[in-house]
Amino acid sequence: MPERSRLYRTHAVVLRRRDFGDADRILTVLTPNYGKLELIAKGARKTTSRKAGHLEMLGHSSLLVAKARTWDIITEAVSVESFSALRSDLDKIGQASYLAELVDSFTETDDENLAIWDLLILALQELNALEPRSSSAPLLLHWVQLQLLALAGFQPQLFECLGCDAELEPVTNFLSLSEGGIFCPGCAAARRDVEPIEADVLKVLRFFQTRTWPTIRGVQVRPHILQRVDNLLHRYLLTVLERRLKSVEFLHRLQHMDAHPIPAAGGGAPALPTIEESA
Numbered sequence: 001m002p003e004r005s006r007l008y009r010t011h012a013v014v015l016r017r018r019d020f021g022d023a024d025r026i027l028t029v030l031t032p033n034y035g036k037l038e039l040i041a042k043g044a045r046k047t048t049s050r051k052a053g054h055l056e057m058l059g060h061s062s063l064l065v066a067k068a069r070t071w072d073i074i075t076e077a078v079s080v081e082s083f084s085a086l087r088s089d090l091d092k093i094g095q096a097s098y099l100a101e102l103v104d105s106f107t108e109t110d111d112e113n114l115a116i117w118d119l120l121i122l123a124l125q126e127l128n129a130l131e132p133r134s135s136s137a138p139l140l141l142h143w144v145q146l147q148l149l150a151l152a153g154f155q156p157q158l159f160e161c162l163g164c165d166a167e168l169e170p171v172t173n174f175l176s177l178s179e180g181g182i183f184c185p186g187c188a189a190a191r192r193d194v195e196p197i198e199a200d201v202l203k204v205l206r207f208f209q210t211r212t213w214p215t216i217r218g219v220q221v222r223p224h225i226l227q228r229v230d231n232l233l234h235r236y237l238l239t240v241l242e243r244r245l246k247s248v249e250f251l252h253r254l255q256h257m258d259a260h261p262i263p264a265a266g267g268g269a270p271a272l273p274t275i276e277e278s279a
Contacts, residue, residue, distance in 0.1 A: 006067050010034055011080060013060050013120060015104045019045065026071060027055060028104060029063075032117040036107045039063075040071040051077045058086055058096050058124060083128040092127060095137055099123055099144060101245050102237075106152040115151050119144065126213065136217055138226060139208075143216050145233050146209045154240045156180045158206050163187025170199045175232065177239045201228045 012029035015036070020026045025044040030036050044052045054061050054077035064076035086096040103120050107113060123144045130137055149155050160167055161184040162176065174188035175181075175197040182202065188194045204221055208229075221229070237245070 007064065007075075008034075008067070009062065009064050010037075011060065012037070012039075012063050013100075013117075013124070014055060014057050015100045017055075017057065023049075025055070027074070030103060030107065030117060030120060032114055033112060034110065035112040036104070036109050038071055038109065039065060039074050040068075041074045041077070054079045056082065056087070058083055058100055060121065060124070081125070081128075083124050085128045086124065089132050091133060091137070092130075095127055095141060096124065098141065098245065099127070102145070102148060105241050105245065106148055113151065116148065119147055119151065122213065126217075135220075138230065139216055139219070139221065140213065142226075142229055142233060143208045143211075143213055145237065146205070149236075149240070150209070154180065155209070156182075156205075156236065158182060158202060158209060161187055168202070170203075172196050172198055173202060177236050180236070180240075197232070198225075198228070200225050201232070204229050205232070 010031045010033060012031045014027050014029050016028040018026050020040065023043050023045045025041045027039050027041055028036065029039060041049075041051055041055055043049050044055060046052075051074060055074070059079060060081040060083070062078045062080055063074050066073045066075050083096070086092045099120065103116060107116060123140060126140055127137065130140070146155075157180060158168075161173075162179055162181040163183050164187055166184060168182055168184060171185065173185065173196075174183045174191070174194035176183060176191065176194045178193050182197065183191060183194055200222075204225055207219075208216060
């Protein structure tokens with residue numbers, strides 16, 4: 001991580017913010033070169049503030065920052081990407097808030113991780129560009145979950161048995177959330193901390209873990225398989241983080257209010273490939 005001089009410039013995405021004093025804001029931001037920082041934007045809550053519009057939640061900005069004793073001070077802010085669609089659609093608000101909280105939870109202050117920065121920027125750009133209620137949004141969130149787990153050192157083992165190291169067969173195997181991986185039927189027989197995982201669910205998890213987003217964007221996943229993937233990843237994240245993410249409850253309420261299945265290709269349009277065809 002490069003050493004910060006008294007005045008330094010950095011790009012940043014606002015992950016979290018809170019009011020401070022009469023007119024200031026404390027911002028938790030992710031940066032490409034300095035990791036996660038807590039900065040103060042003095043006077044940002046004043047109606048006359050020039051910085052406020054460039055420091056929106058999940059906005060990508062270029063900052064000039066002055067080092068200070070408690071919080072470094074944002075002296076200039078210029079928007080690079082506003083991601084305006086993320087603030088105009090209720091579903092996207094929930095999804096983007098979840099991304100922010102997830103990245104915040106997996107990063108430490110002053111711990112540089114350029115790969116996580118690149119992942120967040122890509123995810124925000126893609127989510128912002130998706131049509132409202134796009135069937136690709138859940139795929140994007142699950143892909144980000146698995147990529148982030150890998151970058152943070154918590155990648156689940158999905159290809160070899162945790163017990164005997166043998167390559168897993170395309171049968172019903174057994175998942176251990178606490179161990180972070182899969183056991184074959186033979187090794188799972190003596191364990192109490194496992195649950196069955198269907199071959200199709202494991203195939204989708206592997207696909208999300210090993211493929212790039214452009215490859216995943218063009219596939220379909222059967223709704224009941226995607227729901228199972230969602231459930232497993234949610235519980236694995238709870239196990240790893242040892243706490244519940246607040247934005248998950250909001251996201252689930254949105255899904256309950258406006259549940260919609262992933263549409264099948266219709267009419268004369270060519271069908272998108274399924275995971276089974278692509279894997």
